[in-house]
Amino acid sequence: MKSSKKDFIAEAEELIEEAERLLIEIQETLTTGINPDTINALFRTIHTVKGISGLFGFKDIADFSHAFESLLDDIRLGRVEVTGEAVRFLLSNNDVLKKVMEDIENEREHDISVRLKSIEAFRNAAKESGGTRKVEEILGQIDASILKVLSEYEEHRLKTNIKEGKGIFLARAVFSLADFDKSLSELVAVIKSHGEQISTLPTSTDLPPDSIGFNILFGSGKSHEELSQALNLSVDELIKRKGEPDVVRPLSPKMQESSLKSASTYVRVDIEKLDRILNTISELNLSRSATNRIAAEMMETFGHTPLVVDVFKVSQSFEKRISEIKEQVLEIRMIPVGQIFSRLGQVIRRFSRETGKQIELTLYGEDTELDKFLAEEIVDPLMHIVRNAIDHGIEAGEERKKAGKSETGTIILKAFQRGNYVVIEARDDGAGIDVERVKKKALEKGIPLPEAGLSDREILDFIFMPGFSTKSTVSEMSGRGVGMDVVKEKLSTLGGFVDVETEKGKGTAFILTVPITLAILKALIVRVGAEKFAVPLTSMSESLLIEYKDIQTIEGKEVYNLRGELLPLVSIAKLFGLEGDVSDRSYAVAVGYGERRLGLFVDELIGQHEVVIKSLGDYFKGSRGFAGAAEIGRHEVILVIDVESIIEESLSRQRAMPHV
Amino acid sequence: MKSVLIVEDSATTRAMIKAVIEDMGDDFITLEAGTGFEALKLLPQERFDLIITDINMPDVNGLELINFIKSNPNYQHIPIIIVTTERSNADRERGLALGAGAYVTKPFKAEELQEVIAKALNP
Numbered sequence: 055m056k057s058s059k060k061d062f063i064a065e066a067e068e069l070i071e072e073a074e075r076l077l078i079e080i081q082e083t084l085t086t087g088i089n090p091d092t093i094n095a096l097f098r099t100i101h102t103v104k105g106i107s108g109l110f111g112f113k114d115i116a117d118f119s120h121a122f123e124s125l126l127d128d129i130r131l132g133r134v135e136v137t138g139e140a141v142r143f144l145l146s147n148n149d150v151l152k153k154v155m156e157d158i159e160n161e162r163e164h165d166i167s168v169r170l171k172s173i174e175a176f177r178n179a180a181k182e183s184g185g186t187r188k189v190e191e192i193l194g195q196i197d198a199s200i201l202k203v204l205s206e207y208e209e210h211r212l213k214t215n216i217k218e219g220k221g222i223f224l225a226r227a228v229f230s231l232a233d234f235d236k237s238l239s240e241l242v243a244v245i246k247s248h249g250e251q252i253s254t255l256p257t258s259t260d261l262p263p264d265s266i267g268f269n270i271l272f273g274s275g276k277s278h279e280e281l282s283q284a285l286n287l288s289v290d291e292l293i294k295r296k297g298e299p300d301v302v303r304p305l306s307p308k309m310q311e312s313s314l315k316s317a318s319t320y321v322r323v324d325i326e327k328l329d330r331i332l333n334t335i336s337e338l339n340l341s342r343s344a345t346n347r348i349a350a351e352m353m354e355t356f357g358h359t360p361l362v363v364d365v366f367k368v369s370q371s372f373e374k375r376i377s378e379i380k381e382q383v384l385e386i387r388m389i390p391v392g393q394i395f396s397r398l399g400q401v402i403r404r405f406s407r408e409t410g411k412q413i414e415l416t417l418y419g420e421d422t423e424l425d426k427f428l429a430e431e432i433v434d435p436l437m438h439i440v441r442n443a444i445d446h447g448i449e450a451g452e453e454r455k456k457a458g459k460s461e462t463g464t465i466i467l468k469a470f471q472r473g474n475y476v477v478i479e480a481r482d483d484g485a486g487i488d489v490e491r492v493k494k495k496a497l498e499k500g501i502p503l504p505e506a507g508l509s510d511r512e513i514l515d516f517i518f519m520p521g522f523s524t525k526s527t528v529s530e531m532s533g534r535g536v537g538m539d540v541v542k543e544k545l546s547t548l549g550g551f552v553d554v555e556t557e558k559g560k561g562t563a564f565i566l567t568v569p570i571t572l573a574i575l576k577a578l579i580v581r582v583g584a585e586k587f588a589v590p591l592t593s594m595s596e597s598l599l600i601e602y603k604d605i606q607t608i609e610g611k612e613v614y615n616l617r618g619e620l621l622p623l624v625s626i627a628k629l630f631g632l633e634g635d636v637s638d639r640s641y642a643v644a645v646g647y648g649e650r651r652l653g654l655f656v657d658e659l660i661g662q663h664e665v666v667i668k669s670l671g672d673y674f675k676g677s678r679g680f681a682g683a684a685e686i687g688r689h690e691v692i693l694v695i696d697v698e699s700i701i702e703e704s705l706s707r708q709r710a711m712p713h714v
Numbered sequence: 715m716k717s718v719l720i721v722e723d724s725a726t727t728r729a730m731i732k733a734v735i736e737d738m739g740d741d742f743i744t745l746e747a748g749t750g751f752e753a754l755k756l757l758p759q760e761r762f763d764l765i766i767t768d769i770n771m772p773d774v775n776g777l778e779l780i781n782f783i784k785s786n787p788n789y790q791h792i793p794i795i796i797v798t799t800e801r802s803n804a805d806r807e808r809g810l811a812l813g814a815g816a817y818v819t820k821p822f823k824a825e826e827l828q829e830v831i832a833k834a835l836n837p
Contacts, residue, residue: 202781202808202811202812203777203778203781203808203812204777204808205769205770205775205777205805205808206804206805206808207770208775231754231755231758234751234754234755235751235755235773238751238773253778254773254774254778255774255778255781255782256750256754256774256778256779256782257782257785258782258785258786258788259785259786263758263788266754
């Protein structure tokens with residue numbers, strides 16, 4: 055294949071995928087209010103497909119995407135109503151594009167003239183049924199985030215402007231916080247000379263702290279272009295004015311070029327390049343510490359001379375800037391969880407088709423951000439959980455009916471931030487996990503159960519054991535070899551954990567908790583015997599100095615009474631077979647939270663350090679207890695403790711112990 | 715020390731709210747903004763413990779101000795009390811939906827406002 059054709063296919067496939075994501079977003083916000091920006095973005099994406107296919111000489115794709123684009127333009131401008139049917143039609147057309155790309159890639163023949171006609175027919179039918187729209191409906195095109203801030207009067211003015219056939223625009227301006235009132239008044243004066251200012255929304259989102267943004271909503275009878283020029287800033291057309299030609303105008307070559315440019319303002323970067331920047335940052339941090347140390351030594355020798363103070367200041371300013379860069383780079387790595395949700399959405403739709411089970415997907419918290427690397431790593435575990443939910447969790451329609459549930463099953467994917475963690479829940483309203491069956495299975499597998507019995511929760515934990523599956527036949531769908539044990543292990547290597555909640559007849563939820571980012575983290579450097587280790591600060595809650603005489607032994611386990619709660623203790627020295635200090639007291643680092651708390655004995659707390667965790671590589675595969683290695687200066691490399699796996703091991707040992 | 719920002723375009727109402735707060739004890743500082751613009755400028759300069767705002771104001775109105783405060787991570791924790799007239803019921807509801815915690819209807823009794831303030835500061 056020629057490389058230019060390859061380039062075209064790669065870009066087109068990416069755009070088509072993006073279009074699918076946007077379409078799914080539209081489908082999912084159908085009832086709650088569609089963001090016009092999404093429809094606009096979709097329009098632009100298909101517009102770009104048209105542009106590049108024309109450029110590369112794929113005339114039929116260009117023709118098809120032109121028709122597709124025209125339909126989207128109708129929708130964008132409210133000429134065709136966005137209904138469930140319309141979205142399904144759009145999705146099917148996107149699938150056609152996908153299919154044609156495959157054909158081109160494999161040099162197969164294709165004919166899409168039929169589809170061209172069907173788009174034309176759909177447009178005509180939809181437009182005829184459209185009729186006149188009410189003001190309320192038109193209002194729906196405006197983003198809810200703007201509408202909810204309007205006062206009653208402002209809303210009235212907005213409606214009046216719409217009734218009068220004016221276009222509704224949003225001008226976005228950013229000013230310095232110090233003198234925004236003057237600049238804003240000038241801008242408002244210009245707006246008022248062209249129309250009516252309806253609302254002024256101040257905003258600070260995504261802006262530097264010394265500036266302030268204003269989104270000014272206004273109505274005007276002038277054209278979008280005219281207003282953009284007059285105001286000399288970015289003006290969005292929220293609602294088109296009435297009386298504009300109701301035909302699709304062919305885009306002039308110049309416009310085509312500019313909108314091709316605007317289709318994407320993103321730069322794709324290999325995450326490895328960002329990792330390299332992070333490495334450089336951590337090296338910069340080392341230089342910074344060195345400067346600080348030099349300053350301290352100078353102060354001892356020369357006292358607080360202006361020069362010494364200057365060095366300190368420089369070091370501090372270094373520190374601030376370095377942490378700024380670090381945050382910015384980490385931010386670049388963040389992606390909204392919605393990106394992986396939409397991929398899961400595709401899987402759910404596919405499996406729902408294959409199994410014949412009707413499934414409705416509900417998403418919450420798609421804007422929650424997560425490190426790209428982590429997001430990619432948890433996609434497969436999530437996929438597995440979702441497949442399981444469809445395959446084993448959600449009952450067939452008939453069965454659901456009998457149980458008095460709606461025939462359509464529900465899967466809820468929900469993401470939210472909790473401290474330094476992102477929690478992702480996958481919840482179904484299926485049959486739930488049968489705890490008795492899990493128990494029976496455990497006995498069959500020869501797992502010794504303590505006579506005193508286990509709580510349901512403890513029994514449920516068996517599903518995370520290697521080779522444990524309650525379904526006797528491994529179905530095609532859930533796949534062989536990937537079990538919940540793999541999910542659990544994956545989460546642990548990421549510094550997170552997985553939890554399950556289930557209620558018989560009501561459903562099951564798997565709750566995945568992962569750190570927001572793992573590239574750079576603050577760690578406490580501790581010493582055990584002759585070795586140093588890093589304990590991520592995100593995993594620990596406090597450090598303690600414990601007198602040995604205060605340690606109690608309960609059921610053979612050492613515990614410490616920490617403000618009325620028993621904290622199980624584990625010695626790092628014993629765990630890793632090291633020779634620790636001999637003393638009558640020891641430092642302990644409290645890690646984890648809730649039922650998963652643990653105190654780790656260490657000999658010395660050395661101090662905090664920012665570390666970049668590096669993988670241990672295959673050589674150390676299978677060794678447990680370490681999340682990776684990190685450099686802490688002067689070519690000193692230490693191991694980073696994987697707190698979760700240690701908690702896990704300690705918990706499982708607790709359980710394995712026979713209750714006396 | 716509790717720092718309170720009063721946003722209200724009527725100087726009389728402002729003075730009244732200020733007096734009511736001062737009546738609550740010595741550990742209150744009040745800062746006044748006569749317009750939404752002034753409030754936007756004062757926000758980054760002081761760590762406010764409470765914001766009391768009118769809704770109908772020129773330039774940036776109370777709803778827009780509440781939306782700004784509640785969507786800025788630096789300010790969103792600050793409790794907001796709406797002070798508004800009986801006529802603007804609908805706007806008051808919108809303000810509460812945007813994240814304001816409580817409201818007082820003008821004209822109000824001193825004790826009434828004091829009670830709402832105390833509750834907002836010690837939820």
